[in-house]
Each structure stands twice: as structure tokens, then as C-alpha cells.
Amino acid sequence: MELSNFIYGILPSKKREELKNKKNVKVINEFLRERKKLQTAKEDDLAHLKQLRKNRSIDTGTYHRLKQVMILTHEQKRIDLIQSITKKCVRSGKSVNGFNSQPSEDDQRL
Numbered sequence: 001m002e003l004s005n006f007i008y009g010i011l012p013s014k015k016r017e018e019l020k021n022k023k024n025v026k027v028i029n030e031f032l033r034e035r036k037k038l039q040t041a042k043e044d045d046l047a048h049l050k051q052l053r054k055n056r057s058i059d060t061g062t063y064h065r066l067k068q069v070m071i072l073t074h075e076q077k078r079i080d081l082i083q084s085i086t087k088k089c090v091r092s093g094k095s096v097n098g099f100n101s102q103p104s105e106d107d108q109r110l
Contacts, residue, residue: 049070
């Protein structure tokens, strides 16, 4: 048993929920800060690629390939961030499913 789970277990339920909510708010704020950093880095990378293309340092084909690789890399970083933040969230007795673990509404209709 983890120490945090032990501490939450001995506190009254109202205080326990209050502490869990505060921790989750901190985690969410951390996620938003990190997400903003990732978005800024993505925009900066795109601007740099556009500048290289404008200066004719790279050709159009290379530009499109590098842009695609950069977008995929930033998408993977975003997914990694979501997974790391999900692990930090305090669970309230229920198991937390990953964002891809449940079928989408479209899949359920089929």
C-alpha cells in the first residue's frame, strides 16, 4: 500500500475528497502548462520550417516530409504527456481507463 493511499484512507471522507480534488486541480494545471509549451514549440518549429522554405534552404518535397515528421513527433509528445498526467491523477476508488481503452461512439454503433 502506498503512503498516499494510506493517508487518504485514515482521513474522513469529506477531507479525503477535498485533498483529492486539490491534487487533481494541480495536476490539471500542470497539464495545461505543459500543453501550452508543446503547442508553442510546435508553432515555432512550423515557423522555422516555413522560413527555411522561404529562404530556399530546403525544397518543397523536403519541406512537406519534415513538416509531416514534426507534426507526428509533436502528436506523440502530446500523447505521452496525457499518459503521464493520467498516472498522476488521484483516483477515487474507481479504476481510470485510458483515453483509448473504450470504444468510441461510432464504434459502439456498429
